[in-house]
Amino acid sequence: MQINILESKNRLSQLVRLARQGEEVIIAHRGIPAVKLVPVNPASDTDQHDILTWLDNHPLPQALRRSGQEIDDALVQERQGWD
Known part of the structure; x- marks a missing residue:
């Protein structure tokens, strides 16, 4: 049409x-x-499961892992440099 x-x-x-x-x-x-x-097809539960499985099978190297607090601290430090 x-x-x-x-x-x-x-x-x-x-x-x-x-x-x-x-x-x-x-x-x-x-x-x-x-x-x-065209219709939008939301991600199915299967797609989300596949992503989580992939992340479990491909973890970040230990040197790249940071806690939520470490990430928050890095953001605060970066923002202080803007002033």
Whole structure:
């Protein structure tokens, strides 16, 4: 489906619903395709689990690890240098 910008303003809710249902929605500027509406797929629990698994299998070297307090202290020190 292709629709011009002006008409898309009046039918945005409908167009979003169609795009979420898998319909290809193209918005055109003066008859020339400009953008495509596509649904956003949030990260699934599986994706998040994969990231955590990767982090567990690839820990930072000990020399690069810092505690939350060490990071906060480094930020304070860096900000003091701005003045």
